[in-house]
Amino acid sequence: MGLFNYTPAENLNGQPKVNRSGKRFGNGYFKVLSVISFLLGWQLLVSFRLLELPSPLETAQVFVNLVVEGDPLYNKTLLEIVWSSLRIVVEACLISIVIAVPLGILMGAVEWFRHYVDAMLEMLRPIPPLAWIPLAYVIFANASRPTEYVQIFVVFVGAFFPILLDTIHGISMVNRIHIEAAQTMGASRRQILTQIMLPASLPSIFNGIRVGFGVGWMCIVAAEFVGGKLGIGYYIWSSYSVGGRVAEIISGVAAIGLVGTVMNKFILFLEKRLVPWR
Amino acid sequence: MALILRDVTHQFGEVKILENLDLQVEDGCLCCVVGPSGCGKSTLLRIIAGLYQPAGGEVLLDDAPPSLEKGEIGFVFQEDALFPWYTVEQNIKFGLKARNVDKNLWDEIIEYNLRKVGLAEYRRYYPKQLSGGMKQRVAIARVLAYNPKLLLMDEPFASLDSINRNMLQADLIDLWSREKKTVVFVTHNIDEAVFLAERIVIMNSKPGRIKRIVDIDLPRPRNRTDANFCRIRRSILEIIESPDSQRTGPNENISNEEVKSI
Ligand SMILES: Nc1ncnc2c1ncn2[C@@H]1O[C@H](COP(=O)(O)OP(=O)(O)OP(=O)(O)O)[C@@H](O)[C@H]1O
Ligand SMILES: [Mg+2]
Numbered sequence: 257m258g259l260f261n262y263t264p265a266e267n268l269n270g271q272p273k274v275n276r277s278g279k280r281f282g283n284g285y286f287k288v289l290s291v292i293s294f295l296l297g298w299q300l301l302v303s304f305r306l307l308e309l310p311s312p313l314e315t316a317q318v319f320v321n322l323v324v325e326g327d328p329l330y331n332k333t334l335l336e337i338v339w340s341s342l343r344i345v346v347e348a349c350l351i352s353i354v355i356a357v358p359l360g361i362l363m364g365a366v367e368w369f370r371h372y373v374d375a376m377l378e379m380l381r382p383i384p385p386l387a388w389i390p391l392a393y394v395i396f397a398n399a400s401r402p403t404e405y406v407q408i409f410v411v412f413v414g415a416f417f418p419i420l421l422d423t424i425h426g427i428s429m430v431n432r433i434h435i436e437a438a439q440t441m442g443a444s445r446r447q448i449l450t451q452i453m454l455p456a457s458l459p460s461i462f463n464g465i466r467v468g469f470g471v472g473w474m475c476i477v478a479a480e481f482v483g484g485k486l487g488i489g490y491y492i493w494s495s496y497s498v499g500g501r502v503a504e505i506i507s508g509v510a511a512i513g514l515v516g517t518v519m520n521k522f523i524l525f526l527e528k529r530l531v532p533w534r
Numbered sequence: 535m536a537l538i539l540r541d542v543t544h545q546f547g548e549v550k551i552l553e554n555l556d557l558q559v560e561d562g563c564l565c566c567v568v569g570p571s572g573c574g575k576s577t578l579l580r581i582i583a584g585l586y587q588p589a590g591g592e593v594l595l596d597d598a599p600p601s602l603e604k605g606e607i608g609f610v611f612q613e614d615a616l617f618p619w620y621t622v623e624q625n626i627k628f629g630l631k632a633r634n635v636d637k638n639l640w641d642e643i644i645e646y647n648l649r650k651v652g653l654a655e656y657r658r659y660y661p662k663q664l665s666g667g668m669k670q671r672v673a674i675a676r677v678l679a680y681n682p683k684l685l686l687m688d689e690p691f692a693s694l695d696s697i698n699r700n701m702l703q704a705d706l707i708d709l710w711s712r713e714k715k716t717v718v719f720v721t722h723n724i725d726e727a728v729f730l731a732e733r734i735v736i737m738n739s740k741p742g743r744i745k746r747i748v749d750i751d752l753p754r755p756r757n758r759t760d761a762n763f764c765r766i767r768r769s770i771l772e773i774i775e776s777p778d779s780q781r782t783g784p785n786e787n788i789s790n791e792e793v794k795s796i
Contacts, residue, residue, distance in 0.1 A: 533619045
């Protein structure tokens, strides 16, 4: 099969009969191929001793063991470890949503309020969430569980801005004709806000929430490096400190990636359910 | 609802859009506005609705300036104005809720108005599942449902095929003669204007002015192939195509008799 012997489009009766990129195979084939080449590359690097890592198979065994039996050093399964991080992220992101979405809607809808808040936020926005950690420890020093509060705070900051900015963006993109239509029907300001502006910007808000959760997930891992009891970030960092637990570290990193992916997919699924008109 | 425009002027920034519009539309009059694209017809409707504040002059609806809160106006927009996040049924409900229509009547009103535009089976569809013409018909049903006193329609039938257009024109006439609503109807289609209007406002462009106001006395039901109908249509076309004569004299009146002399 030569490089140039593809079927010309005009012979296809408008309907492409074969998958251009894959000929006989669908796109799923390439996804599998991608995983296989990744694992193969890893195996080769290990086999030729280019990297001092456990092989994919060894790692997989450790991973399964961590999920099923747990880590004897911590007396916790990988799922429990992941969950204690995830719980913080979910809590913090929910707080972010509850504050950022109404704030964003108000900022998008009321001009003077936007200018008022903007000046404050423009100063805070460039600060990386992790830079707040020391100050947060000072602020929450007297709280009942300072570490947890600090982590929630850091994740909250990380998730806050994506959600806020996308909410403002969503509101600013509301089609003027929809507002005018509602106005001519005699709708009140509240009706326009809750029944026009909010649903119209929902797709954008969801996008912000998705990004916010992603950033929050990154923040919790980093925040746990600094301190904390038992989360996934703490786990991989302390596994490193103990030494010689490379398979455990890789398992932890893989878990972080998996959870991040699942979280993203889950929010996309929720969006499909809650924004059926798109 | 009677509508009066006195010396209405409007501009966006430095650009004059409408200049010195004087118009009177009596209660129950069906008035068509025709004019070249960009002459400010949509802007005029928005000013009448109270969506825009005119830069000069005044608008009176039954002797009061337009006020959006009253919801006396049914505006069918030139653009697709259905709310995409609501189904057909919910779109109509929004207007009923905004107008505080008794909840018990909603179902019946929705059914009746959707039937009238031939879309009763599409109650639970989202706008994205409808064609352009169907959306426009839903928009009309949404407005008719809350029974406004003044209908402002901005080229509502432009995206319809001629069969549906003729049908809805007949329905509009039917509704209008039954309920004697005041209607301001913008169109590009002279045939449509002559078929519908009691009065045709012909506009000029740059800046938008009223070039001529013509009363149409043709008896109803009107027949598009009727000789008088064709003559009036031709004379309207002549007015539109004639060079600017800057005259805004008293209303012209093209009645059956006069037409013969044109
Ligand atoms: N919001 C706005 N800001 C600035 N200029 C505007 C705005 N809306 C309309 N215009 C300008 O005003 C003029 C009249 O617009 P309008 O939409 O009223 O025309 P129209 O007669 O309805 O045209 P058409 O028949 O094509 O719908 C146009 O030149 C347009 O560029
Ligand atoms: Mg227009």
